[in-house]
Each structure stands twice: as structure tokens, then as C-alpha cells.
Amino acid sequence: AIDRNQTYDQTADLIRMAREVGFTEGINVDLIYGLPKQQPETFATNLEKIIELRPDRVAAYSFAYVPWIRGHQKKLDRDELPSPETKLELYLMAMDRFLEAGYEPIGMDHFALPDDELAVAAREGRLHRNFMGYTVMPASDMVAVGISGIGEVQHAFFQNEKKLSRYYQALDEDRLPVQRGYLLDEDDVIRQHVIQEIMCNFRVAKADVSERFGVDFDDYFRDALARLDDVREAGFVVEDDDELRVTDRGRLFVRNVCMAFDRYLVEKERAAAEKEEGTPVFSRTV
Known part of the structure; x- marks a missing residue:
């Protein structure tokens, strides 16, 4: 539907050859849900095939339909996209199948076998995230090579x-x-740390932020914490004097929790609301 043709046999051969030449760890499969014409029945079949291949990691990405940003997506028939309800059903199906197959949930939308280094790091609270995704390497620089990198x-x-x-x-x-x-300015660095803690460990220790950056967490993030009222009422986050924590129920909506701390997103949404623009700012979180 999006002109990316890749058969099961091609994928299986690639994984087999990778293992034969020594890539015995960290083999990852990207799974996109919410594609045009994607149905629960065919998606379930794909899940079973992926589980048969037993990759070390699986990243389940939501298809971002953003024709106002990516012009080529205007050729897609919007009516062929799954409804938001079906899209959520697809993700929940993937989560259930991978957990049943022995995978562990890692941060946002990722799953890994228990002995994978990402799963070990997640259990030990050592998980980190950079622009490319999750990693066990803290504060690693990343040099882009190639056009648009x-x-x-x-x-x-x-x-x-x-x-x-x-x-x-x-x-x-x-x-x-x-x-x-x-x-990044000082405020960017503080917010980056908080958002990464939530994305990686589903919690942020208030005292750690206060000591690390010399700010009072509750005072500094007063507005952000107020924006969490709805998700707090829904039981997605809990907060006390020591920490803010995403509940098991709220893990699916961790991006929504992080968005409360993103001042640029808040400013853009406020500006769009003032102009009464009909074009979304970003794609959906799920």
C-alpha cells in the first residue's frame, strides 16, 4: 500500500544470514501498524511470522500519516487507513502476542527478549534514549553521515x-x-532529561532533577504538572512528593505524558489554536 515490498522470505533470509556471519545479538525488526488496508486478521498473521523468526528486539511503530509534511502521502487514500479504534486494536494485539511469546516491554513501543542488553538495562534502570532510539550508552554523541542525516x-x-x-x-x-x-539552552537540557527519564524508566525522581539542575521540581514544572490533570485522573500517572510515575495502565500513553513537558509543542498548539488552524501540528501518538 505504501510501495515498500518486502516478503517474509526476504526478511527471514536476511536474519538467517546476519546470524550466520556473527550478528548473534541485537537483531531488530521494525513493525509498522496503522498502514493503509491493514486489517487485524492479516496483522495477526504477520505477528506470528515475526515471532517465528525470534528477533532479539521488535519496535512497533505507529504509521505517521502526515501529508501536510510529507507531500507524497497525499497519494494515499485516507479512507483506506485503519480507524483510530482499529489502530489501537492492532497495537494491543501486538503487545499481547509479544508478551505471550516471552518478550519484555522496553520503553515506548519496543519489546526485547529477556537476555537482550536493552531488556537487562531496562530492568536495572540503565536505559537511555537518543535521536535514533533506545540504547545502553549514556550521553553518547552521534555524528550524522549522508544527506539529511x-x-x-x-x-x-x-x-x-x-x-x-x-x-x-x-x-x-x-x-x-x-x-x-x-x-539547547538550559531549559531545553532540563526538559530533555525529564522527558528521557519518563520515556526510558517511566518515572522521574523530583529530588534528582532538583539536585542535578538546581531547581525546585514542583515549582519549575508547575504548568506542566497542571497539564497532566487529565491523565492523572485517568490513572495513567501517579505523583507524590518524591516522584512522578507512569502506571502500567498509562504506558500506552507515555508520549502524552511527555508532551506536557514539551514547551515547544505547547507553544505551537497554542499558536495554532489562536489562529484556528485546521491542520494538525504533529501525528497522533497512537
């Missing part, structure tokens, strides 16, 4: 040129092919 070094993000001609022109002129960058 996005890198992160210290507290700065940068993106390479998106056009191949400009990318090679920069290299020919002996300069980095960077198109744009962003340097």
Missing part, C-alpha cells in the same frame, strides 16, 4: 544538507555539509 553532539543538534548536490559541494569545499543546527 541528523546528529547530536553534546547539547547541540545538526542536520546535513538535504540535496545531494549541496552535500557534495560542501565536501568539495572542505567544509561540513551541515544545513542547520540548534543549540
